[in-house]
Amino acid sequence: MAEQIKNFLYLNRRAPYGTIYAWESLEVVLIGAAFDQKVSLAFLDDGVFQIVKGQDTAGVEMKNFSPTYSALGDYDVNQLYVEQESLEERGLTIDDLMHLTWEDEDEDWAEKDSIRVVSRAELAKIIEQQDIVFSF
Amino acid sequence: MSELHTVNKSPFEKSSFASCMEHVLEGSAVLLYEDGVYAAIKGTAAEGKVKSAQGVKFYALGSDLKARGLSDERVTNGVEIVDYEGFVDLAAEHDKVVAWV
Numbered sequence: 001m002a003e004q005i006k007n008f009l010y011l012n013r014r015a016p017y018g019t020i021y022a023w024e025s026l027e028v029v030l031i032g033a034a035f036d037q038k039v040s041l042a043f044l045d046d047g048v049f050q051i052v053k054g055q056d057t058a059g060v061e062m063k064n065f066s067p068t069y070s071a072l073g074d075y076d077v078n079q080l081y082v083e084q085e086s087l088e089e090r091g092l093t094i095d096d097l098m099h100l101t102w103e104d105e106d107e108d109w110a111e112k113d114s115i116r117v118v119s120r121a122e123l124a125k126i127i128e129q130q131d132i133v134f135s136f
Numbered sequence: 137m138s139e140l141h142t143v144n145k146s147p148f149e150k151s152s153f154a155s156c157m158e159h160v161l162e163g164s165a166v167l168l169y170e171d172g173v174y175a176a177i178k179g180t181a182a183e184g185k186v187k188s189a190q191g192v193k194f195y196a197l198g199s200d201l202k203a204r205g206l207s208d209e210r211v212t213n214g215v216e217i218v219d220y221e222g223f224v225d226l227a228a229e230h231d232k233v234v235a236w237v
Contacts, residue, residue, distance in 0.1 A: 015146050017203055018171030046146050049174070052205040059199025066205075090148065091179025091210070 006131040008032060008039045012047035014136060016066070017057070022050045023065050025136035030068075033075035040079035040130075041072075042123060044086045047136075051082070051115075053098040066098065073102030078114045085120045139164040140230035143172035144237060147182045154185075156236040162191035167218070167226055169197035173204065176215045183212045197223060 010029055014021040033039055043051060050066070057064040072078070080100060087093060094117055103109040118126065127133060141160050147153035153168075153175045160166060166189075168176050175182040176196040186194055194215040201208075201217065208217060218226070227233055 015149070015171050015174065015204070018144070018146065046149050049204060054205040054207065055203060056205070057203040060203045062203065089180065090174070091177050
């Protein structure tokens, strides 16, 4: 039987340090990226806090795993959807988020943005188009 | 009796902060820490609750704000940023601690 490529979406809905969900999601995404599937991530609700820039955990003695999001592009994970309404409810804009990019092999390694801000309605459609959805 | 109320959950995910605000009395203090610090940021529904609370002092733990990439400028006016020693002082200064977990 031929291997089928499926669309995987990871739904990230939790803030980064109060629970282990965000970090666990990132670990599973990186493991899953090794399996040559089509992977995308969605950040909604408190999940948008995961990719806020300038995180500094020295004072709370926890690992700052936010730099790892910058490595996703190297694993061909370059579809990061961020829900507009979730940002607005939290007093955030795209400028408060880390600048996450990937290099397009087909266009002479041109650097492109990984983050796409989408509306709640658009995200609903994106979820509908997936084969498999993992929730964190 | 002066009370120190503590909130450590996100106001967007849990009702801990909302419940705290409905039970806090004049002359008391509210300390926001861990994910509770998200209730201290400007431009949110929580900001309105902080500003409209009469005679209630608000504090947020600085290291939890920093961990989450939230600069001092993002913090709602009137919320005082404290360190761990400040947390201990607040607990000692008040007659009791009421934790909204």
